[in-house]
Structures are given as structure tokens and as C-alpha cells.
Amino acid sequence: MSSLSAANTPSRPARPAPAAPAYNELTGAIRALAMDAVQQANSGHPGMPLGMAEIAEVLWRQHLSHNPANPAWPNRDRFVLSNGHGSMLLYALLHLSGYDLSIEDLKQFRQLHSRTPGHPEYGYTAGVETTTGPLGQGIANAVGMAISEKLLAAEFNRDGHTIVDHHTYAFMGDGCLMEGVSHEACSLAGTLGLGKLIAFWDDNGISIDGQVEGWFTDDTPGRFAAYGWQVIPNVNGHDAAALNEAIKAAKADSQRPTLICCRTAIGMGSPNKANSADVHGAPLGGDEIAATRAAIGWQHAAFEIPADVYAAWNARAAGAEREATWDKTFAAYSKAFPELATEFTRRINGKLPANWTKNAQDFITATQAKAETVATRKASQLAIEALAPNLPELLGGSADLAGSNLTWWKGAKGVSANEGGNYLFYGVREFGMTAIANGIALAGGFIPYTATFMVFSDYARNAIRMAALMKIRQIMVYTHDSIGLGEDGPTHQPIEHAASLRIIPNLDVWRPADATETAIAWVSGIQRADGPTALLLSRQNLPPVANKTPADQIARGGYVVSPAANAKAVLIATGSEVKLALDAQAALAEAGVGVSVVSMPSTTTFDKQDKAWRDSVFPAGLPRIAVEAGHPDGWYKYVGLEGAVVGIARFGESAPAGLLFKEFGFTVENVVNTVRGVLAN
Numbered sequence: 135m136s137s138l139s140a141a142n143t144p145s146r147p148a149r150p151a152p153a154a155p156a157y158n159e160l161t162g163a164i165r166a167l168a169m170d171a172v173q174q175a176n177s178g179h180p181g182m183p184l185g186m187a188e189i190a191e192v193l194w195r196q197h198l199s200h201n202p203a204n205p206a207w208p209n210r211d212r213f214v215l216s217n218g219h220g221s222m223l224l225y226a227l228l229h230l231s232g233y234d235l236s237i238e239d240l241k242q243f244r245q246l247h248s249r250t251p252g253h254p255e256y257g258y259t260a261g262v263e264t265t266t267g268p269l270g271q272g273i274a275n276a277v278g279m280a281i282s283e284k285l286l287a288a289e290f291n292r293d294g295h296t297i298v299d300h301h302t303y304a305f306m307g308d309g310c311l312m313e314g315v316s317h318e319a320c321s322l323a324g325t326l327g328l329g330k331l332i333a334f335w336d337d338n339g340i341s342i343d344g345q346v347e348g349w350f351t352d353d354t355p356g357r358f359a360a361y362g363w364q365v366i367p368n369v370n371g372h373d374a375a376a377l378n379e380a381i382k383a384a385k386a387d388s389q390r391p392t393l394i395c396c397r398t399a400i401g402m403g404s405p406n407k408a409n410s411a412d413v414h415g416a417p418l419g420g421d422e423i424a425a426t427r428a429a430i431g432w433q434h435a436a437f438e439i440p441a442d443v444y445a446a447w448n449a450r451a452a453g454a455e456r457e458a459t460w461d462k463t464f465a466a467y468s469k470a471f472p473e474l475a476t477e478f479t480r481r482i483n484g485k486l487p488a489n490w491t492k493n494a495q496d497f498i499t500a501t502q503a504k505a506e507t508v509a510t511r512k513a514s515q516l517a518i519e520a521l522a523p524n525l526p527e528l529l530g531g532s533a534d535l536a537g538s539n540l541t542w543w544k545g546a547k548g549v550s551a552n553e554g555g556n557y558l559f560y561g562v563r564e565f566g567m568t569a570i571a572n573g574i575a576l577a578g579g580f581i582p583y584t585a586t587f588m589v590f591s592d593y594a595r596n597a598i599r600m601a602a603l604m605k606i607r608q609i610m611v612y613t614h615d616s617i618g619l620g621e622d623g624p625t626h627q628p629i630e631h632a633a634s635l636r637i638i639p640n641l642d643v644w645r646p647a648d649a650t651e652t653a654i655a656w657v658s659g660i661q662r663a664d665g666p667t668a669l670l671l672s673r674q675n676l677p678p679v680a681n682k683t684p685a686d687q688i689a690r691g692g693y694v695v696s697p698a699a700n701a702k703a704v705l706i707a708t709g710s711e712v713k714l715a716l717d718a719q720a721a722l723a724e725a726g727v728g729v730s731v732v733s734m735p736s737t738t739t740f741d742k743q744d745k746a747w748r749d750s751v752f753p754a755g756l757p758r759i760a761v762e763a764g765h766p767d768g769w770y771k772y773v774g775l776e777g778a779v780v781g782i783a784r785f786g787e788s789a790p791a792g793l794l795f796k797e798f799g800f801t802v803e804n805v806v807n808t809v810r811g812v813l814a815n
Contacts, residue, residue: 151399151409155372159443160195161187162432163230165403168222169426170436171243171250173417178244178252181400181413182220184426185371186305186336189396192377193303193334194227194449197385201453202232205260208482209460211300212263212279212577216272217307217336218253219415224262225250230439230447234260237437256576256604264576265604268596270313271569273333276304277319278573278582280331280391281549281558285529286579288554290478295467297460297478301385304333308346311335311354315597318566323391324362327551331391332384336371338400344411355395364392371396389551403430481527481579484607484663493524494657498685501653505678510671510709511613513652515540518583521656522546522556525581528660529574531558532585532611533567539585539613564590568597568610575606581660587619588612588670589628591635601666602640608666609659615645615670616763617798618710623788632708633768635668636737644691644736645670645762647712650680651735654688658739672710674791679712680733691739692751698728703809704752706732706772707761711780711800715761718805729809730756737768757812763800778812780805 155161168183193213200210215224222243228235235249242248249259253267263279266272280302287298310316323331335354339346355365364387369380377396384392401413404426418426427433434440468475480487487493497520501513508516522528523545536542536559547555560567564586571582584594591598591612601608617627636643642662644655652671659667679695680688687693692706696716707715715731722729732751734740740748752758758777760769766781773779782798795801 152370152372152397154402155188155374157403157430159432159440160446161191162430163439163443163447164190164223164226165426165430166432166434167226167229167240167437167439169418169423171222171225171240173420173423174241174436175244176417178222178417179219179415180222180418181340181415182217182307182336183223183226184404184408184413185338185398185400185402186220186223187402188372188374189305189334189336189377189398190223190227192374193381194231195447196378197381198303199300199456200449201457202228202261202450203454204457205233207457207460208578209298209300212276212302214264214272214276214279214302214304215254215266216276216304216310217269218266218272221250221252221254224254225259228259228261230444232448232450237439241437264573265600268600269307269309270315271597271600273304273306273310273316274319274566274569274597275573275576276302276331276333277323277328278570278575279577280323280328281326281570282574282577282579283330284326284328285549285554290474292467292471292474295463295470297464297467301330301332304331305336306333307336308339308341308350311352312350315565315569318563319570320358320363321361322561322563322566322570324358325551326549327362327389328391329388332381332394333391334394334396336398337395338398338409340400340409340411340414342411342414355393358393362390364390365395366392367395369394369396371398372402405429477526484578486661487524489524494521495685497521498650498653498657502650502681502685504649505681506649507675507677508649509673509675510646510648510652511540511673513646513649514611514613514656514669514671515543516649517653517656518543521660525660526556527580529556529558529580529582531560531567531571531582533560533564533590534562535586538587539611541583541585541611560584564593565597568594568601568608571608572597572601572604572606575601575608576604581607581609583609583611585611585613587614587626588631589614589626591631591668598635598641598666598668599638602638605640605665607663609656610666610668611671612668613671614673615709616672617782617786617794618672618674618763618791620673620791620794621788624785627786628764629782629785630765632670632762632764635670636768640665642667642736642738643670644668644739645709646735647707647709647733648676648678648680650678651688651733654685655735658689670709674710676710677713679716688735689739690743690747691736691741692732692734692743694730694751695733696731698723698730700728701730701756702727702813703729704732704756704758705729705761705805705809706734706758706769708734709762711761711763714800714802714805717802718809721802721806722809727809727813759805759809759812761800761805763795763798776812776815778808780808
């Protein structure tokens with residue numbers, strides 16, 4: 135036990151370590167590559183790769199169906215390293231199995247621009263299915279991947295023609311199980327009966343601060359049994375035969391996800407550091423590496439793998455054979471069901487339907503023509519109703535707020551343990567919902583959208599960030615976007631949320647002002663294949679303001695919605711405040727003061743536009759005043775020190791929305807006075 139844990143945790147009996155395995159060169163290669171790469175980088179986590187080597191070897195060599203030559207093969211098993219700090223385990227497996235990851239790449243572990251970053255990153259390394267490291271999210275991603283498999287199988291498989299049939303495997307440690315998101319995701323996995331999901335718990339009893347008995351004494355097997363999982367307890371994680379039998383039992387239960395509880399010793403093979411926190415997150419050191427080599431019978435130099443070990447590990451021939459067999463199955467399927475085969479291929483490749491552009495344009499045109507006064511949350515529902523029938527990959531869901539978020543539509547069908555569908559009832563699980571949807575997006579075949587109140591985006595914050603980091607397509611619907619929520623009060627009124635979402639790199643944020651802007655925001659989010667989109671939507675009705683503006687201008691994220699011939703200033707507004715800005719413009723015009731009004735539904739989209747467009751929206755020399763019922767700080771990048779912001783930098787109050795807008799200065803009078811004050815300076 136480390137000195138830190140010894141000083142700060144109760145005295146408890148040490149957890150007995152499992153007996154050492156019969157070491158061999160196959161697991162020796164994993165252990166050697168992990169400890170050598172961490173040592174060379176002078177940072178990393180060798181303990182988990184050493185401790186899970188047998189589990190990894192049995193799974194990857196005897197059960198995992200994959201093709202290293204084609205990491206995108208649709209029917210591959212998915213493997214998720216939820217305890218992503220042990221990334222060298224995954225890199226060793228990918229390298230040894232024959233993926234495009236060289237020994238030189240392993241030598242560059244944790245170095246700038248390498249393909250072996252400190253935690254696995256989706257898009258950097260062939261074979262990495264998701265970015266992990268924030269603990270608990272990997273298992274939630276795996277739940278999403280298993281949902282995708284279940285739903286695609288229900289939609290596309292036919293009697294005698296099974297084209298979707300693969301497992302999702304996840305490794306996770308004590309830290310993943312401590313994180314609340316694992317409870318959210320695994321509970322739902324049991325309810326949905328995800329029989330193709332198999333998770334391995336690395337039950338080594340150690341976290342960074344030492345033996346976990348001082349802070350983690352859950353009955354984990356009991357917890358998962360209560361979720362409705364098959365639980366296989368007390369498996370010796372260093373006994374290859376026992377592990378093989380456990381995996382067979384897991385695969386035999388098609389009705390329940392399975393947790394395999396693997397008793398392991400962290401750092402197994404290290405004579406002096408195994409089963410202690412000392413091996414968790416630091417290099418072993420030269421002397422201990424030499425001792426470990428001797429203990430496990432590994433007699434080769436650093437980064438040296440014998441040819442016979444490579445040959446025993448290489449999965450390219452077996453993978454090619456598996457994919458060729460599937461190709462024959464798919465060819466027969468294509469002959470029997472040509473339209474389904476074409477649709478499956480389109481969906482898996484992430485291509486939108488051939489008629490998508492026309493349907494989207496027709497919908498936007500129709501929305502502008504109607505010029506309805508509706509809440510933008512209702513406009514969002516209208517968008518789903520119009521677009522979803524021709525977009526079968528759209529997979530909706532809400533965190534127990536379908537009737538408030540208005541994400542349910544007349545063609546929706548709820549997913550259950552026994553039936554597929556196109557709508558997930560996530561329950562009150564905002565973080566789990568978003569992380570699961572990330573997994574769905576990563577697995578392919580679906581465009582997920584999720585929903586909750588905007589203020590509860592805080593619960594999902596890190597999963598939103600991970601979606602943006604991975605540049606995956608998910609649409610996040612956040613309704614009740616301001617003090618316009620009204621009587622529910624400050625606990626439910628988002629103030630800082632729009633500003634904080636806008637600063638997440640690669641997240642497109644839209645706060646539309648009317649039905650037209652909402653339609654365009656939805657179309658933009660669906661068409662965007664390189665990142666997620668957040669839609670911030672009103673509870674209260676909003677009048678049409680953008681129905682006469684060309685759609686291609688609105689799609690730029692910021693545009694002049696109402697110009698003034700002799701403008702002396704520019705009013706910028708979003709969402710419900712665009713109408714307020716237009717009313718203030720009219721009042722100023724009566725007093726002989728011309729101001730232009732800019733609607734900026736998406737600052738993130740506007741910032742990507744060319745300089746010519748940005749200059750046309752914000753002419754040089756004109757002062758700017760921003761108006762938004764949210765925190766003002768983010769707007770100073772547009773208005774500068776010479777401008778002003780009508781915003782709210784305090785928490786709200788419980789009262790009808792109209793009274794709140796008056797209370798906090800969102801009135802024509804205050805906007806007019808603010809403009810006059812700027813012009814006077």
C-alpha cells in the first residue's frame with residue numbers, strides 16, 4: 135500500500151492476490167511491450183496491462199471476431215478499453231494482432247503527434263473503437279454499441295440471412311464502477327436485455343490511492359445481478375482455462391448482458407510491485423523491469439518480439455477468412471433482399487439518403503411559407519416529424535422528458551428488450567444517455583439524438599466533450615433554454631449554459647429564433663458528419679423572424695435579419711431575444727436612430743465563415759450591442775470593449791416568464807437605452 139493510502143485509510147486486511155499464472159510468451163509479449171513503452175515514455179500505467187494480460191490473450195486469440203486488415207468491417211466485434219489509462223494493453227494487442235500499428239509507433243508512446251497517445255483516441259489509431267480515459271464512459275459507449283447491434287439486427291436480419299451478429303466486449307476497472315455513469319448505463323443495458331454485451335471487471339482491489347476497501351466496498355456482483363445481468367463471479371483472471379469457460383458461458387446467454395468478475399493482481403509479474411498502488415501509474419524502473427523479465431521468463435530485449443510470437447498472435451489470416459465468410463453471407467442477402475442490402479450499406483457508410491437534400495430544402499421552404507408562431511421546442515418536433523420518415527437512421531431519445539422536450543413523433547417506436555425501434559427511453563440518466571449515444575454513433579448505422587432540459591446539460595458535460603473530441607455525429611436537443619422557463623425557478627433556468635457549451639471545441643451550438651432557424655439548425659446537425667450539434671430551444675412561443683431570409687444565409691450561423699439604411703450600430707441577438715432586438719430597432723427608428731439587427735443562431739457556425747461574410751454582417755466602424763438571456767461574457771468577443779451586452783450574470787427567480795424578462799432588463803426600453811449609451815460614448 136502506498137504511503138498516501140496508509141496514512142489516510144482505515145487499517146484493513148490486505149486483499150489476497152491470486153496465484154501467479156503459468157507464464158508464457160504470448161502474455162509475456164503484452165507485459166514486455168507495456169512495461170517497456172511506459173519506461174521509455176517515463177510515464178503511463180503499466181499495472182493494468184500486466185494484470186489483465188491473460189484476460190486479453192484469451193479474449194483476443196480465442197473469441198474476438200475481427201480483421202486487422204479492415205478495422206471498419208461492419209460485423210466485427212467491438213472492443214472497448216473503458217479503463218483507458220491502461221492504453222498500452224490495447225496498443226500491444228493491436229500491434230501483435232497485425233493492425234497498422236508498428237513497433238516504432240509503440241516506441242513513440244505518449245509522444246507528440248504519435249499514434250499511441252496516453253489514452254486511446256478514436257481516429258488516431260487503427261482498431262481503437264472509442265476514446266477512453268474518463269472512467270466509466272467506455273462501458274457506457276459499449277452499451278451504445280450493443281444497442282446499435284441489437285437494433286440493426288432487428289431491422290435488417292431475415293430468416294436464413296443473418297448479416298448483423300457480433301459482440302461488444304469491454305474491460306473495466308474499479309474506477310469505472312465507482313463512476314456514476316456506469317450505474318446509469320449498465321442499469322439500462324440490463325433493462326434492454328443486451329445479450330451481446332460482455333464486460334470484464336478487473337477486480338484487483340487497487341486504485342491510485344491504494345487498496346480500495348477504504349472507499350469502494352460495493353457488492354458489485356449483486357449490483358449487476360439486480361440490473362438484470364448474468365454475473366459470472368470469482369473467475370481467476372490469470373487462469374486461461376477458467377477465462378475461456380467464462381466467456382463461453384457469457385456468449386451462451388443471448389438474453390442478458392454478462393459481467394465476468396475477474397480476480398487479478400495489478401502488475402502481475404512484477405516481483406516487488408505487484409498488488410500495490412505503486413505499479414498503477416508510474417514506470418517500473420530499470421531494476422524492476424529486469425526482475426519482471428526474469429519472473430515471467432521473457433528473455434528478449436526491449437521492444438523485441440520473436441517471430442514465432444508474432445506468428446502466434448497475428449490475426450490477419452483468420453480475420454480475412456471471417457470477413458470473407460461474412461461477404462458470402464452478405465452476397466446471398468443482397469441477392470435475396472437487394473433493397474435492404476443497399477440500405478444497410480448506405481447506413482453503415484454514414485451516407486444520407488439520395489433524396490435527402492431535396493427533402494431538407496422542401497421542408498425549410500415549407501416552414502418559411504407557414505411562418506408559424508411556435509416554441510422552438512415545438513418547431514424541433516415539427517422538424518423531426520418532417521425529416522425522420524425519410525431518415526430511418528435517426529434514433530431518438532430523451533432523459534424522461536419526451537413530452538417536454540417534444541422529441542417523440544408519430545412514427546416513433548420505443549425500443550424494448552424484446553423489440554427494436556427508433557426511440558430510446560433513457561430514463562433520468564443525462565450523462566449515461568449522452569455517453570450511450572456516443573457509442574451508438576461510433577458503432578455506425580444510426581444518427582442518434584438525445585434530449586433533456588438545457589440546464590441539465592451540466593450532468594452530461596463530459597460526454598458532450600467526448601463527442602466533440604471524437605468528432606462524431608450526435609444531435610443534442612436542450613429545451614427550456616432560459617429564464618423563459620418561468621415558474622420552475624433558478625434550479626431549472628440555464629444562465630451560463632449557452633456560453634459554456636459554445637466554448638467546447640468542435641461542438642456546433644444553435645439557439646434558433648423561430649421555426650425557420652430551427653429547421654435549418656436540424657438540417658445542419660444531420661448533415662454535419664464531423665462533430666456533434668447542440669440545439670438550445672425555447673419553452674415559450676416565438677414569432678417568425680427569419681421566414682423572408684434566404685436559407686443559405688441563415689445556415690451561415692449569423693446574418694442580417696433586418697438592415698437599416700443609415701445604421702449607426704448593430705444589434706446582435708439569438709433565440710427569443712431576436713424579436714426583442716427587432717422591437718428595439720423599431721423604437722429607435724421612430725426616434726431617428728438607425729440600427730441593423732443581426733440574428734446569430736450559431737456563433738460557432740458563424741465563426742467558421744469567410745472574412746468577407748463576417749465583415750458583411752459586422753461592417754467596420756459600427757458599434758455592436760448583443761442581447762441574450764444568458765451570461766454576457768461570451769459576447770464581448772463580438773462587441774468589444776466599446777460595445778455592450780444586455781445579458782444576465784446572476785441566477786434567475788421563480789415567476790412567470792414575462793415578469794422575469796422585465797425583472798432582468800430584457801425590455802425594449804432597456805435595449806434602447808443601452809444602444810443610446812453606446813452611441814453616446
